[in-house]
Amino acid sequence: MKVKTQSKKVNKAWLNDHVNDTYVKLAKKEGYRARAAYKLKEIDESLGLIKPGHLVVDLGSAPGAWSQYVRRKLSPKSATGGGAATGELNGSIIALDILPMEPVEDVLFLQGDFREPEMLQRLLDAMQSRLADVVVSDMAPNLSGIASADAARIIHLIELAVEFSQTHMKPQGALVVKVFHGNAYDEVVKLFKQTFQVVKPIKPKASRDKSSETFIVGIGLKKG
Numbered sequence: 001m002k003v004k005t006q007s008k009k010v011n012k013a014w015l016n017d018h019v020n021d022t023y024v025k026l027a028k029k030e031g032y033r034a035r036a037a038y039k040l041k042e043i044d045e046s047l048g049l050i051k052p053g054h055l056v057v058d059l060g061s062a063p064g065a066w067s068q069y070v071r072r073k074l075s076p077k078s079a080t081g082g083g084a085a086t087g088e089l090n091g092s093i094i095a096l097d098i099l100p101m102e103p104v105e106d107v108l109f110l111q112g113d114f115r116e117p118e119m120l121q122r123l124l125d126a127m128q129s130r131l132a133d134v135v136v137s138d139m140a141p142n143l144s145g146i147a148s149a150d151a152a153r154i155i156h157l158i159e160l161a162v163e164f165s166q167t168h169m170k171p172q173g174a175l176v177v178k179v180f181h182g183n184a185y186d187e188v189v190k191l192f193k194q195t196f197q198v199v200k201p202i203k204p205k206a207s208r209d210k211s212s213e214t215f216i217v218g219i220g221l222k223k224g
Contacts, residue, residue, distance in 0.1 A: 023206045027065070033102075034065035038206035040136060040176070041069055043215055047200065049134050049174045050074070052090040057123070057132045057168075058107075059114055059161055060139030060178075061095035067104045070136070094126050114139065114160060124168065132169045136176045137161040151183035158188050162195055166221060174219045181212040192218045 023035035032038075044050050050073045058067050075087030089106040096110045096119070103109065108126055112119035139161065141153035158177050165175040175196070179188045192199045196218030203214045 032065045032068055033063045035206055036138065037065035037069045039204040039215065040066045042204040042206060043176055043202050043217060044069075044073065046202065047174070047217060047219070049176070049217070049219075051133075054133035055092045055094075055127070055130050057127070057135045057164075058093065058095040059135065059137040059164075060097055060157075061109070062097040062099040062101040064095070064101045064104050064107075066136055066138055067093055067095045067101075067107045067109075071104055071107055092130075094123065096123055114157075120164070127168065132165070132173060134174050134176070135161060135165050135169055138178050140178055140180075147183050150180075151187075154179060154184040155187055155191075158184075159191065162191060162218075165218075166195065169221070171221050171223075172219075173221070174217060176215055176217050178213055178215055181214060185214075188216055192216050195222060196220055197222055 021035065023038050027033070027035045027037060030037075050056060050070060052074055054074065056070045056074070058070065061067050070093050071089065074089055074091035074093065093104075093107045094110065095101065095104070095107050096112065096114060098111070098113050100111055101109050110119070110122050110126060112122065114120065114123075137158070139157045141150070141157060143150045143153075158179065161175060161177055165173065169175065177188070179185055189199065189201065197220035198218070200217040200219070201214055202217060207213055207215075
């Protein structure tokens with residue numbers, strides 16, 4: 001019984017923090033599906049990654065907040081205060097997730113597992129022989145709590161995103177991935193330094209203080 005009571009307290013504390021969270025309130029006000037939109041917004045605004053005319057691939061897109069942000073960024077005439085973009089889309093967005101996602105206007109959504117070759121082929125077909133300008137990945141595995149196993153899962157997903165970018169992204173393009181501090185972090189940074197000309201770790205203000213998540217940005221593919 002004691003454990004249950006403690007669990008209820010923890011859940012109540014989390015819910016209280018969540019409800020009173022500045023970014024949760026802002027997301028609700030501006031029509032974003034999740035506070036995660038502000039993580040990508042901060043990364044993008046600090047590095048100038050996403051520009052009108054770009055082809056952006058959003059991996060691990062559900063529930064769609066990152067696609068919403070990109071959609072707005074690619075619509076110069078969008079209303080600044082609304083989550084739904086109102087301007088004409090100048091660019092292309094392809095989103096992919098193993099989970100279902102409610103439609104986002106002008107975003108092509110593919111549901112399936114990025115680790116499966118058939119899913120990768122569907123994504124490539126949707127890209128129509130074009131190279132991505134920016135690849136963003138909020139993909140994260142279901143964590144087991146076993147550090148070594150979780151690190152391996154995290155690294156595997158990031159390796160897939162890096163391999164995809166090396167083959168299907170423009171040489172001057174950018175890749176944004178989510179990683180967690182721990183066993184996987186140093187290995188991911190090492191992989192990015194081997195792959196990209198510029199590597200920037202960013203912990204956005206919208207990322208909770210208690211969270212070990214951070215984002216690694218790689219800009220400009222190294223040749224060879």
